[in-house]
Amino acid sequence: MKNLVVLVSGSGSNLQRILDTIQSGEIKDAQVSLVVADRECYGLERANNAGIEHKLIKRGKDFCNQLEEILPENTDLIVLAGFLSVMTEDFCNHWAGKIVNIHPSLLPKYGGKGMWGMHVHNAVKNAGETTTGATVHFVTPGVDEGEVILQQETAIHADDTPEAIAEKVHQIEYQIFPKAIQKVLEKI
Ligand code: GAR
Numbered sequence: 001m002k003n004l005v006v007l008v009s010g011s012g013s014n015l016q017r018i019l020d021t022i023q024s025g026e027i028k029d030a031q032v033s034l035v036v037a038d039r040e041c042y043g044l045e046r047a048n049n050a051g052i053e054h055k056l057i058k059r060g061k062d063f064c065n066q067l068e069e070i071l072p073e074n075t076d077l078i079v080l081a082g083f084l085s086v087m088t089e090d091f092c093n094h095w096a097g098k099i100v101n102i103h104p105s106l107l108p109k110y111g112g113k114g115m116w117g118m119h120v121h122n123a124v125k126n127a128g129e130t131t132t133g134a135t136v137h138f139v140t141p142g143v144d145e146g147e148v149i150l151q152q153e154t155a156i157h158a159d160d161t162p163e164a165i166a167e168k169v170h171q172i173e174y175q176i177f178p179k180a181i182q183k184v185l186e187k188i
Contacts, residue, residue, distance in 0.1 A: 002030040002076040007083040012043025014081040021178035064091040089141040099139040104169045107135040111144030121162040134172040136180035150180040
């Protein structure tokens with residue numbers, strides 16, 4: 001049984017998708033042993049509703065040290081599922097190959113510091129892009145620069161609002177995130 005620790009900052013719909021696909025067997029032989037948030041958010045409530053241990057560690061420069069202290073010893077994979085703090089270089093190096101993130105664009109486009117959530121979709125819309133998508137990648141010290149595990153694109157129509165783009169991207173995320181997690185777990 002593989003043990004996942006999931007980090008969240010927002011609504012946690014990707015966390016929910018992970019829980020649902022563990023349940024359905026798309027992600028095999030795994031469990032979420034801990035959910036950690038860096039702020040009050042609905043993701044914590046989802047963990048609570050699912051009966052999963054959950055902790056709030058306030059965002060700030062000590063976040064990674066505090067996280068390291070409470071990580072279960074048997075943690076196999078750390079999953080950033082809509083998590084908005086930047087991990088320290090030490091933490092990224094310590095967990096190299098065992099920490100993944102989902103990003104709401106076709107990286108390397110629209111990545112890096114400041115590019116998260118609706119900022120990404122607004123920038124994509126303003127640039128007049130005809131496609132966007134989502135990327136699951138390994139986390140390394142360079143923000144959104146780690147090796148891509150899975151990426152999938154979706155078309156943007158001229159009349160799509162940034163909110164409509166966000167919804168399309170979420171649907172792509174729900175498809176690729178379980179697949180990417182399963183792919184990484186098979187190699188751990
Ligand atoms: C997702 O779209 C995810 O890609 C994005 O936040 C959203 C969280 O949604 N992550 C980032 O922007 C990280 N740079 P959720 O809380 O419903 O899963």
